[in-house]
Amino acid sequence: MTRKLCERIESVIKKFLLSALLVLWLVSFPFTGQTWAQATTSPSPTASPTETTSPTATASPSPTATASPSASPSPKAAPSGDVVTLSKEQKEALDKLLAPSPPASPINSGDTAFMLVAAALVLLMTPGLAFFYGGLVRTRNVLNTMMMSLLLMAVVGVTWVLWGYSLAFDVTAKVSEFSYGQGIEKFIGGLDWTFLNKVKFDDVDPIGYAGTIPHAVFMVYQMMFAIITPALISGAIVERMSFKAYFWFILLWSTFVYAPLAHMVWGRGFLGELGALDFAGGTVVHISSGVAAVVAVLVVGARKDFATRPHTPHNVPYVLLGIGLLWFGWFGFNAGSALSAGPLAAVAFVATSVATSAGGLTWLLVEWVLRGKPTAVGIASGFLAGLVGVTPAAGFVTPIGAILIGSITAVCCFIAVSLRAKFKFDDSLDTFSVHGVGGTVGAILTGVFATKAVNLMKDAKGAEISLGLLDGNPGQILIQFYGVATTYIFSAVATFVILFILKLFMDLRVAPSIEEQGIDLPIHGEEGYGSEFGSGVFISQGSSSEG
Helix, strand or coil, X not given: CHHHHXXXXXXXXXXXXXXXXXXXXXXXXXXXXXCCCCCCCCCCHHHCCCCCCXXXXXXXXXXXXXXXXXXXXXXXXXXXXXXXXXCHHHHHHHHHHHCCCCCCCCCCHHHHHHHHHHHHHHHHHHHHHHHHHHHHCCHHHHHHXXXXXXXXXXXXXXXXXXXXXXXXXXCCCCCCCCCCCCHHHHCCCCCCCHHHCCCCCCCCCCCCCCCCCCHHHHHHHHHHHHHHHHHHHHHHCCCCECHHHHHHHHHHHHHHHHHHHHHHHHCCCHHHHHCCCCCCCHHHHHHHHHHHHHHHXXXXXXXXXXXXXXXXXXXXXXXXXXXXXXXXXXXHHHHHHHCCCCHHHHHHHHHHHHHHHHHXXXXXXXXXXXXXXXXXXXXXXXXXHHHHHHCCCCCCCCHHHHHHHHHHHHHHHHHHHHHHHHCCCCCCCCHHHHHHHHHHHHHHHHHHHCCCCCCCCECCCCCECCCCHHHCCCHHHHHHHHHHHHHHHHHHHHHHHHHHHHHHHCCCECCHHHHHHCCHHHHHCCCCCCCCCCCCCCCCCCCCCCC
16 A cells, blocks of 8 residues: 555656646746847857957057157268168168058957867767767677768768868858858859868958858868768668768768758858758758658668667667767857857857756656656757757857757657657667757747847848747748758758669668678677677678678
8 A cells, every 4th residue: 555655656746847847848938038148249150250450459640650860870960951861771671660561360369269179079079979879789780880970080071171161161252241152052062162272271261151260270160060960870770781882872972962951051052041040050960961861761771680679779888978978079069150259159058058958857857757767878868859959049049948949859859769669660779860850849949949139140231130939030930941841852852862873883781691690790800899709700601792
């Protein structure tokens, strides 16, 4: 009797906690429009110099600044009205003194240092993703899974320099926040910056993306986004896709899917011109990779033993280490997207932190109430959902808005993961359930919670722009829907075409015998822990195209 009473009390407490969470959502809505941070004065985060020239620092002609005979070595004071003859050295000194000073460089050392650190943080996210994904698979496939992330650091690290950056950001446009590409440049960039031609280390970019840092720094920061985005797709097709096919897939996908999408949204393309808000990659990074993951699963197929064997994580501490590295690097991902060390970076940094905390807390409570046990993988998934959800909104929302976005996104991703398992769809590590769904929810909620209280933007006439629904602009939600739908269609079609073409030339999957035994040893010649197959030499029994 006592035991039943305790269970009943525990059930009531859990339901109370879940109800309290729902009430928190409702009562927080009136506060989402509060002025939390000083509005920025620049019409766009990408062109907000942190230093301006003070009037007191300008050079002005003054009698006290003119050359005086007593200030230069003169042979003898000549009588009034006589001509003074200057030596060659004296004449050069006088010319130098009277020459106009060179224009001040627009490059800000503080912003440059901030962006270099941000780029390094974003790069760290890829090894973090490798640990996160690696811990979720079985022992015999851990190295192959981690290699699928690390491979991007090699491939895209080169192709971005050769052609990727130019396709994503080169555009024939004036240096203006309201100048956009025309014709084909609405959808993809040009080739003027291939091999980093005209990408300078001592001057800002000629388009106006980042007005206070060297062009090369902006390029390398964007490279880190291009590296991690295709790596996210690997979570859907681990433990069965051929490493050779994956190599060619990510090379083509980063060129023909990521680069055009980055151009459409951030490179003065048509989605940017339309006004779609994506501060750090909700559409460009998360939706594009999530949709590509679904297509890849449909084309490659499910794992051979998906419906007959359990596929539990082999190393949960790896998962926790991975989410820790991802969260740490994500500050560079979101705050760095301000492209300067100023108030906007602070807004994005705080929004990232509180949304992630809200996502983890929400997933923990929902899992605890509905399934009876709070799990480590669960809270890590909640943190990731919060990070994904706030990414498009980080530079546009207040902390309360960020908390709501993180919490709502976590619930939606939790439902998506549950439905994926129910329908037995082999998106192995829930790439679409978290990144696709989370990116979609975050992009739409950006149209709800974005406010000029934290990011004051202006139109071409200098008038302030209301950003989101709660800010007085309900039409922004339709624009966000349009951006999301465009990303879904483009990523799905392009991914299918790439995989279809590759399938004509090579096997997309490893041989059944290798899939059964594990990919690490036969394909990479290594073991994760030296205990799965022993130390003997593996001799492949399959065809030469299995890798």
